[in-house]
Amino acid sequence: MKFEQAIVGIGLLSVMGLPMSAEAKDSKSITLKQIGRYSAGVSTTPDEPRTEIADYDPASKQLFSINLNLRQLEVLNLSNPESQTLSPVQTVPLASPIAWLSATASSPSRSKALRKQTLER
Amino acid sequence: MKFFNASGTLLNTLTVGALPDMLIFSPNGKWLLVANEGEPSSYNNNPVPSVDPEGSVSLIDMTQSVTSLTQLDVRTATFSPSIPQVNPTSIRTYGPNATFAQDIEPEYITVSHDSKTAWVTLQENNAIGILDIPTATFTKIVGLGFKDHLLPENQLDASDRDMLGSSNNGIINIRNWPVLGMYEPDAIASYRVKGETYLVTANEGDTRDYPPGFTEEARVGALSLDAATFCRPGISRRDHWSNRSAQ
Numbered sequence: 001m002k003f004e005q006a007i008v009g010i011g012l013l014s015v016m017g018l019p020m021s022a023e024a025k026d027s028k029s030i031t032l033k034q035i036g037r038y039s040a041g042v043s044t045t046p047d048e049p050r051t052e053i054a055d056y057d058p059a060s061k062q063l064f065s066i067n068l069n070l071r072q073l074e075v076l077n078l079s080n081p082e083s084q085t086l087s088p089v090q091t092v093p094l095a096s097p098i099a100w101l102s103a104t105a106s107s108p109s110r111s112k113a114l115r116k117q118t119l120e121r
Numbered sequence: 122m123k124f125f126n127a128s129g130t131l132l133n134t135l136t137v138g139a140l141p142d143m144l145i146f147s148p149n150g151k152w153l154l155v156a157n158e159g160e161p162s163s164y165n166n167n168p169v170p171s172v173d174p175e176g177s178v179s180l181i182d183m184t185q186s187v188t189s190l191t192q193l194d195v196r197t198a199t200f201s202p203s204i205p206q207v208n209p210t211s212i213r214t215y216g217p218n219a220t221f222a223q224d225i226e227p228e229y230i231t232v233s234h235d236s237k238t239a240w241v242t243l244q245e246n247n248a249i250g251i252l253d254i255p256t257a258t259f260t261k262i263v264g265l266g267f268k269d270h271l272l273p274e275n276q277l278d279a280s281d282r283d284m285l286g287s288s289n290n291g292i293i294n295i296r297n298w299p300v301l302g303m304y305e306p307d308a309i310a311s312y313r314v315k316g317e318t319y320l321v322t323a324n325e326g327d328t329r330d331y332p333p334g335f336t337e338e339a340r341v342g343a344l345s346l347d348a349a350t351f352c353r354p355g356i357s358r359r360d361h362w363s364n365r366s367a368q
Contacts, residue, residue: 053143060127075129092129105144
């Protein structure tokens, strides 16, 4: 995957107007509305992501994201996502010599949600 | 790979394959699968020798508590030319001096409802690898074929210069072109309806672009095209081609 956008962030969307009637069930259209946004800042390295695969943990209502330039794991509180501008409630520094940070995932089956991140390079 | 709890406390660190790019739990929570993309550093030996690691998928057995996981819980499924191939002519392996395993670049993973099978997009290779989770082996590599952009439903705007004031002057020019496209999916997901599993792929397309060592990107205007194929009246004369078309 290539990254050509200078600013990479996370958009929060709500899905609107999913009609419940049997007739409307066949409708193929949904409406997305942006309710919040988090900007991870301007990438300092061309063709490398500021952030890539983020993951949401429903148990703690937190979103986990990797910030490549700042070499840290960023935690966003989404209990009230309809605030237009979000900022991390916690950052976890990731020790050098990590040169690449990519993805997060959370366990679907554990009450204590686990955070992973891939790294190396 | 680093493991944290939801409070951000580091619990464990394990080594997986080269250049992990994406990871996912199986639905039953037993397995954590990691796509080790293994992209090359440069395809060029100046100023330092290029390194092209082997692509693979690591499978971590999460049965134990996270803090007690060791490297013994990590298996890694690798690639070789002996894995059966479906639609082999559309599977692309073309990195300079790369072995088959070095050339395969796993991008993204989805796991079946029963946590036994994983489908792995191999983006640069225009293919999907089918992974048997219990044995940690790839059982098949399926080429995704090509997309005929002369079919009415496959029109596209071939220019990447679409800004007002550019040479294309912001014109949206969606039409048929006499080319075959490649799907080269990035993300993949799966879902199940009435006993059938369906895969959904985001066909981003991609190029290997590592100048000066190797690049496959080119402007159409810089290519020597076969006149009979590309200058047929009514389909697309070469001078109607956007000079900005990539690949």
